[in-house]
Amino acid sequence: MALRTAEQYYDSLRQMSPAAYALGEKLTDVTVHPLTKGQVAAVAQTYNLCHDPEGRQLLVAHSDLVGEEVSRFTKLYESTDDLLAKVKMLKFLSQRTGTCYMRCTGLDALNAVGVTTYEVDAKHGTQHHRRFLEYLKYVQKNDLVVWSGVTDVKGDRSLRPAAQPDPDMYLRIVDRNKDGIIVRGAKAHQSGSLCANEGLIMPSREMREDDRDYAVCFALPADTEGVIHIYGRGTLEARVLEGIDLGNVDFGKFCPMVVFDDVFVPWDRVFLCGEYEFAGPMVRAFGSYHRHSHGGCKCGVGDVIIGAAATIAEYNGVPSASHINAKLVEMIKTVETMYGCCLAASIEARSSDSGIYLVDSVLANTSKLYEGQEYHEVLRLLVDIAGGFVADLPSEKDLQNPEIGHFIEKYLKGAADVSVEDRMRMFRLIEKLAFETRDIVSNIHGGGSPEAHRMTLLRDTDLEPKKKLAKRLAGIKEKE
Ligand SMILES: Cc1cc2nc3c(=O)[nH]c(=O)nc-3n(C[C@H](O)[C@H](O)[C@H](O)COP(=O)(O)OP(=O)(O)OC[C@H]3O[C@@H](n4cnc5c(N)ncnc54)[C@H](O)[C@@H]3O)c2cc1C
CATH class of the missing domain: 2.40.110.10 (Butyryl-CoA Dehydrogenase, subunit A, domain 2)
Structure with missing residues (x-):
């Protein structure tokens, strides 16, 4: 089975x-x-x-x-x-x-x-x-x-x-x-x-x-x-x-x-x-693999976030405002950069002695470091686009209450062709995407703290060839 x-x-x-x-x-x-x-x-x-x-x-x-x-x-x-x-x-x-x-x-x-x-x-x-x-x-x-x-x-x-x-x-x-x-x-x-x-x-x-x-x-x-x-x-x-x-x-x-x-x-x-x-090599291999995984999973969630932002803009009645489009572009840029880095980390992978492939750790850690810093900006832009009801939307129980439900229906109306219930559902999804701690803290600490990503980046980047490139262009002769 x-x-x-x-x-x-x-x-x-x-x-x-x-x-x-x-x-x-x-x-x-x-x-x-x-x-x-x-x-x-x-x-x-x-x-x-x-x-x-x-x-x-x-x-x-x-x-x-x-x-x-x-x-x-x-x-x-x-x-x-x-x-x-x-x-x-x-x-x-x-x-x-x-x-x-x-x-x-x-x-x-x-x-x-x-x-x-x-x-x-x-x-x-x-x-x-x-x-x-x-x-x-x-x-x-x-x-x-x-x-x-x-x-x-x-x-x-x-x-x-x-x-x-x-x-x-x-x-x-x-x-x-x-x-x-x-x-x-x-x-x-x-x-x-x-x-x-x-x-x-x-x-x-x-x-x-x-x-x-x-x-x-x-x-x-x-x-x-x-x-x-x-x-x-x-x-x-x-x-x-x-x-x-x-x-x-x-x-x-x-x-x-x-x-x-x-x-x-x-x-x-x-x-x-x-x-x-071998404790260090084992956890380092895991770390690079797992930072590489984030480039898949966080980008899939990123697509949901971008979709939620574009939808709530429609529901609020401002789907084609120029600043909304500019913010959506920023969100797409960040998510696709992380994804692209992890695709590249796969293509640049090499076989270990065991025959199991190791990802390019510099590219995988770059993606994760970028996630820790920039994914919050994606979430900030989501909240910016959605508006304040991400923070304090009345409950669906209020919508169902015969005494006040009609006020919710009347005053939570956005775009004419969108039901209040759908608009509330989208706000709730956005609240979870933007403020569920397990998801957002894992953007920073998942797969190790950002300092671990930085250390790996520096350890696995050979600076000598880069120094040679700079010296050659500056006309500096290498010492024998
Ligand atoms: C949502 C989520 C899911 C997770 N899932 C898993 C999982 O499935 N499996 C798993 O094993 N782990 C998991 N983790 C754990 C994750 O890998 C750790 O949170 C991460 O490695 C940071 O460790 P820590 O939380 O103990 O923080 P700390 O290590 O205490 O880090 C806090 C700060 O202290 C700094 N610091 C720590 N030690 C030193 C030092 N010696 N010198 C200088 N600075 C230092 C760090 O750089 C950081 O800035 C998950 C974490 C989160 C948030």
Whole structure:
């Protein structure tokens, strides 16, 4: 069953029993809870659209590993075409959900682990890559959702893992035995961990020799004993809890903190175990892949944002005002620049020793850095075009109230041929696009903080040839 249906995905979540909490209470069924069902529905789209003629072209690929068709969300990047296809797939899905469906995190993690385990084995003679490929076959054959557990809680940011006063601020191995390892720690901001069947957990930074116990990578089912998911609050939750005034009714996003309270992981699921010098390369590969993913998903949401801006301008009666057109041009420019950079990062990709392709990290990080700075301008322009009702629109309950509904109908009228209900719906969607914290903070910190993008840009840019170019034109002779 290499391609599951959405119903099979829902069933798989219902059969799991993760330890999960939201707003101080136990969360029993993520598929129906108002705070979590929206992201489960967004992930379900990655299954639905595999069986749709248009979606299939982007979401389904052949895997040589298992010799059958698999979801592209489980396939390794074995060519520049695979990387191009990923960006296009993510854009397509974001256009349909307007938010996050989180499977790209697992896809990027699988590839980063694939690249790095090959190198670890080459140096240390370990069996990590072989184990990883066995694991990947299992993921592909069962079409599983994998979440990526990268970001540690980190305690005092100025201190390395082994130097923290509390040694659990970075996830670490606390014990090893003949059957496996025991790990302890916590990972923060875990996009849709409760929508996942499996977690792929990896280090979040470079490590030194004394950080050896923190250099650990492994996979485990999301409901493994000792794994506790604690829902992280976002904005606009009253809307989904009350079931009214929803901007994008069907789809949402959430990011729990996940605690690992002395969790056992069997050896066949361990892919890095103390080889500290590979922690940095593993997280760097993940970072560049994931910044590259943003160039697809954020641009798909960008298309929704641009469409919402153009529509509300029509609904307000000013579709062809010159300043509105100028602002739409700015929005399109930013979104297409990010997208173009990530397409280019795919074309310029090169094969690693494992055969898995690595994106051009300079282009991928440029796109992400640009997103962190310029995407907010896109949102600012959206709000500028929409007007103040993004902030304080009366409720749909007011529209339905016989005592005041007629006032809403009368005074919220915009363009003559647009119903008040449609205008209100568009304002609600814009409110969510512009102010849902999980989406807008991920523009900055998703895939690592902007400083991480800058550091990667500088590290991976060879300045010497550029200096030579400048010196040659200035007539400066190179020293022997
Ligand atoms: C919506 C959302 C979804 C996410 N999804 C995932 C996910 O699915 N999986 C996952 O693993 N992670 C995820 N993340 C986590 C994301 O990668 C982190 O938020 C990001 O790496 C920043 O880490 P932090 O939040 O701990 O902030 P911090 O690292 O605390 O950064 C705050 C500031 O401190 C600076 N800083 C930090 N350390 C240092 C230092 N040593 N020296 C100088 N300056 C420093 C940073 O540059 C930044 O300016 C997600 C984040 C968001 C917001």
